[in-house]
Amino acid sequence: MLEIKSLKKSYTQGNQEVKIFEDLNFQVKEAQRVAIMGKSGSGKSTLLSLISGIIKPNSGDIILNNTSYKTMNESEINDFRASNIGFVFQNFHLVSYLNALENVMLPAKVNNIENAKEKAIELLKSVGLSHRLDHLPSQLSGGERQRVAIARALIHNPKVILADEPSGNLDEETGIAVMDKLFELIKANNTTLILVTHSKEVAARCEDTYELVSGNLKKC
Numbered sequence: 001m002l003e004i005k006s007l008k009k010s011y012t013q014g015n016q017e018v019k020i021f022e023d024l025n026f027q028v029k030e031a032q033r034v035a036i037m038g039k040s041g042s043g044k045s046t047l048l049s050l051i052s053g054i055i056k057p058n059s060g061d062i063i064l065n066n067t068s069y070k071t072m073n074e075s076e077i078n079d080f081r082a083s084n085i086g087f088v089f090q091n092f093h094l095v096s097y098l099n100a101l102e103n104v105m106l107p108a109k110v111n112n113i114e115n116a117k118e119k120a121i122e123l124l125k126s127v128g129l130s131h132r133l134d135h136l137p138s139q140l141s142g143g144e145r146q147r148v149a150i151a152r153a154l155i156h157n158p159k160v161i162l163a164d165e166p167s168g169n170l171d172e173e174t175g176i177a178v179m180d181k182l183f184e185l186i187k188a189n190n191t192t193l194i195l196v197t198h199s200k201e202v203a204a205r206c207e208d209t210y211e212l213v214s215g216n217l218k219k220c
């Protein structure tokens, strides 16, 4: 469902070229759960940004759900991302002036999904937050915010979830509870997961773990 072909990516910093990927090839199957580990600066976030189409490679292609990124212009990629990808980040990235319910409804509204409110309430219930619907992010605990982010990532039934250290800012117990919920929901929906993490315990929840070394993904 995800194919990365001969991907090349470098950044230009002043007159220096920072090479991240020179010839990256990688495949993820539908409903597969993949953990990506690697040292700081190895390119994990860059890889997630490329898969989400937020940044462009120098050459090569990404094919997600049978759609080649090369064939889409920027606005098509934005629409494609909004309907096919869900995001869960370390810092939650909730909209500060929207309450929990409104945050979860956002991707459903963007994608014109019917019964957005009912679906959002159902998802918030499934992550144990039916009593916090009208709380703003600032009125929620870290674990609650991340559960809102998980509900938001799933409401439009995306093909793939991209997660970057989803339990990184939480205490151990809360982190475990949040990861339990994330995995329960993605298994129930057959969602593909690409999870960046520094934690071996978190990676062990995935079927396959890869380490990003010198611009290549090596299976652990």
Ligand SMILES: Nc1ncnc2c1ncn2[C@@H]1O[C@H](COP(=O)(O)OP(=O)(O)OP(=O)(O)O)[C@@H](O)[C@H]1O
Pocket (backbone or CB within 6 Å): 011, 012, 013, 018, 020, 038, 039, 040, 041, 042, 043, 044, 045, 046, 047
């Ligand atoms: N916009 C940019 N311009 C120039 N260099 C960049 C840019 N973004 C990232 N880099 C460099 O690319 C390398 C890879 O960065 P990236 O954020 O992908 O690493 P990472 O593996 O996610 O690191 P961490 O685990 O610390 O979050 C780093 O050396 C970083 O300094």
